[in-house]
Amino acid sequence: MQANRHRLRLSNLPNSIFVFLFVFALASFGVPKFFSPGNLSTLLLQASILMILSTGMALVLMSGGIDLSMGGNLSMCGVVIALCLRDGMHVLWAIGAGVLCGALFGLLNGIFVSKMKVPAFIATFGSMGIAQSFANTLSEKRTIHWEAGPQNRLLNFLGGDVLRIEFGNQASMVLSVSFLVLLTVCVLICVIFLFKKTVLGAYIYAIGENEETARLCGIDTTKWKIFVYMLSGALASVAALLVLIRTNSMQPTSGDGLEFQAVVAAVLGGNSLKGGRGNLYGALFGALTLYVVRSSLTLAGIDTSVTMIVIGAVLVVGMILNELAVRHEKNLRLRTGRG
Amino acid sequence: MKRFLKIVTDFSPLLILVGIFAFFAAVNASYGNDYLTMSNISVIVNQSCFLTIIGIGQALVILTGGINLSIGSVMAFTTVMWGRMLMNTPGHVHYAIPMLLVIATGMVIGLVNGVLITKLKMPPFIATFAVMYACRGMAWVALGKKVIYNLSPAFRYWGTGIIANVNGFMFTVPMVVVLVLLVVTGFMLKRTSLGRKIYFTGSNPVAAKFSGIPTDRILILVYVLSTGLAAFGGLLYGARLNSFEPGMATKAHFEAITVALIGGIAMSGGFGNIWGVLCGAVIVSAIYNGMNTLSVASELQTLVMGALIILTVAFNQFLVTKNMALRNELDESKARTKISNP
Numbered sequence: 001m002q003a004n005r006h007r008l009r010l011s012n013l014p015n016s017i018f019v020f021l022f023v024f025a026l027a028s029f030g031v032p033k034f035f036s037p038g039n040l041s042t043l044l045l046q047a048s049i050l051m052i053l054s055t056g057m058a059l060v061l062m063s064g065g066i067d068l069s070m071g072g073n074l075s076m077c078g079v080v081i082a083l084c085l086r087d088g089m090h091v092l093w094a095i096g097a098g099v100l101c102g103a104l105f106g107l108l109n110g111i112f113v114s115k116m117k118v119p120a121f122i123a124t125f126g127s128m129g130i131a132q133s134f135a136n137t138l139s140e141k142r143t144i145h146w147e148a149g150p151q152n153r154l155l156n157f158l159g160g161d162v163l164r165i166e167f168g169n170q171a172s173m174v175l176s177v178s179f180l181v182l183l184t185v186c187v188l189i190c191v192i193f194l195f196k197k198t199v200l201g202a203y204i205y206a207i208g209e210n211e212e213t214a215r216l217c218g219i220d221t222t223k224w225k226i227f228v229y230m231l232s233g234a235l236a237s238v239a240a241l242l243v244l245i246r247t248n249s250m251q252p253t254s255g256d257g258l259e260f261q262a263v264v265a266a267v268l269g270g271n272s273l274k275g276g277r278g279n280l281y282g283a284l285f286g287a288l289t290l291y292v293v294r295s296s297l298t299l300a301g302i303d304t305s306v307t308m309i310v311i312g313a314v315l316v317v318g319m320i321l322n323e324l325a326v327r328h329e330k331n332l333r334l335r336t337g338r339g
Numbered sequence: 340m341k342r343f344l345k346i347v348t349d350f351s352p353l354l355i356l357v358g359i360f361a362f363f364a365a366v367n368a369s370y371g372n373d374y375l376t377m378s379n380i381s382v383i384v385n386q387s388c389f390l391t392i393i394g395i396g397q398a399l400v401i402l403t404g405g406i407n408l409s410i411g412s413v414m415a416f417t418t419v420m421w422g423r424m425l426m427n428t429p430g431h432v433h434y435a436i437p438m439l440l441v442i443a444t445g446m447v448i449g450l451v452n453g454v455l456i457t458k459l460k461m462p463p464f465i466a467t468f469a470v471m472y473a474c475r476g477m478a479w480v481a482l483g484k485k486v487i488y489n490l491s492p493a494f495r496y497w498g499t500g501i502i503a504n505v506n507g508f509m510f511t512v513p514m515v516v517v518l519v520l521l522v523v524t525g526f527m528l529k530r531t532s533l534g535r536k537i538y539f540t541g542s543n544p545v546a547a548k549f550s551g552i553p554t555d556r557i558l559i560l561v562y563v564l565s566t567g568l569a570a571f572g573g574l575l576y577g578a579r580l581n582s583f584e585p586g587m588a589t590k591a592h593f594e595a596i597t598v599a600l601i602g603g604i605a606m607s608g609g610f611g612n613i614w615g616v617l618c619g620a621v622i623v624s625a626i627y628n629g630m631n632t633l634s635v636a637s638e639l640q641t642l643v644m645g646a647l648i649i650l651t652v653a654f655n656q657f658l659v660t661k662n663m664a665l666r667n668e669l670d671e672s673k674a675r676t677k678i679s680n681p
Contacts, residue, residue, distance in 0.1 A: 304479075305585075
């Protein structure tokens, strides 16, 4: 019985953790410069943007939808924040405007999907075009810079390091954890808290599993679906803030294609596209796995086109592992049910 | 009245098409441009040919309740792989050989898609996404940062040839090809048992499986056809542009989905008419053409296109739901009359 419970707990872990650990170990042993403090801290910083996006995507996927407008939304919110900063607005107002913009755009998505009954795929695909167009028009297709001043001192602070340990003289031997990573962790904890400790999580699962049943059980599906899209929009704007601080400027195209990476990360983490199944931790490790693959291949000096093939293969293998894990769990449940 | 309404909603893509043409004709007329000339319409229809081909491929897959994201990358990879044989070099092989090779390669990739989806139980979105990534990567590996250009004229005839000129309306070779494809696909879907099986698999896969339809085989076949059509579409695309390159058609899968959905194919599968795809393609190219004649900035074009996609699909969804309800009512009343006077 004890052994059984232990095995059950192991299979309850999102199996993207195992994929992640496997890929990580492979990269650490196979690529010489990969396992260095400098590289790992860069990796974490790079992955944190995708981690936020894939969390939002996982929420939407679990509710049975998909949000392809996240990338466009990221560009649009980033441009809005950057324009506010350029005009000398206080940084808190700028961030507030960006997040509001993202949430409102999510609201628009939610209305398309739940009120107008457009399939989520096509509704958010259409709004991706709208958001990209806004980003390009507002920024006039140029990178936006702003002057450093007392009102945006917070940005420099956020861009700085919270922890810095030097193992050696070279840059690759410095382990530095940026405030951005801390910010990411805070945001993720908030989302996970919202998901686990409020009705949101249960409602999302219910809506994703069977929307009609959820409605008949008294869940206001329209309202909650709109809320989920708003949440994913707001998360996209937080990711935009990260991009903006990291590059210290904002390009109107910086979000292009990120939505697909977020889908891949979420699905690698065991989120089903049919909804009603999945978890948020899985999405996080999916995002980390993608970045470990990319970083290690780049360090090994492999061409980006080969990297694309490898990522496709990783996706297939990860999905097969997910399927095996689900089957294993089902067998286990049947066996314990009988015993 | 109900019967009339049903017929109207049957032609929902056609209604949208007329609306779009009327809108752009009116706006263009107010700017002093001629939009509804014979030559412009033939340009629009000619541009829509390529969209129709990949749209048919996508529509077949959407009818079974799936999705094919690998279309654009397959177009790039297959044509880049065999494209060198189509170049205008002295003593080149007959152009039919590389064309067949391209389509065969596309079908093999489609087989991979189908096997990943049916045998490994991957969701179509993810399986075709992985194939899309891999194919795009392979296309870059195969050709690097080069471009295949200067294709043989005999091959280019397939993409640019003009058959007849009626009052400025050019009948081109792609139009004929698309017409043949539509007739064949329409016949397959409406008149053969295979078509019925495709519709049935899409509307309820479990019921289809339990009534003895080999759903796995049907799905694999559909993905093979769809990806093969994508490769063929890539050939025509390249023939028109006179070049093949690894970065071509990066948004083709989205265009194909747009075309199929505007054409009235339901995203949930099992509902739709293949001729709607033609309407969808003409609608999309009419919109692009109209915006270009008005010289709308490219970033605003994405805005208009995005908004139009959402609105048309919402409108279509409304009409299709209405159509399904009307059809059910009509069937019911027909059954009732049959019972009352046998």
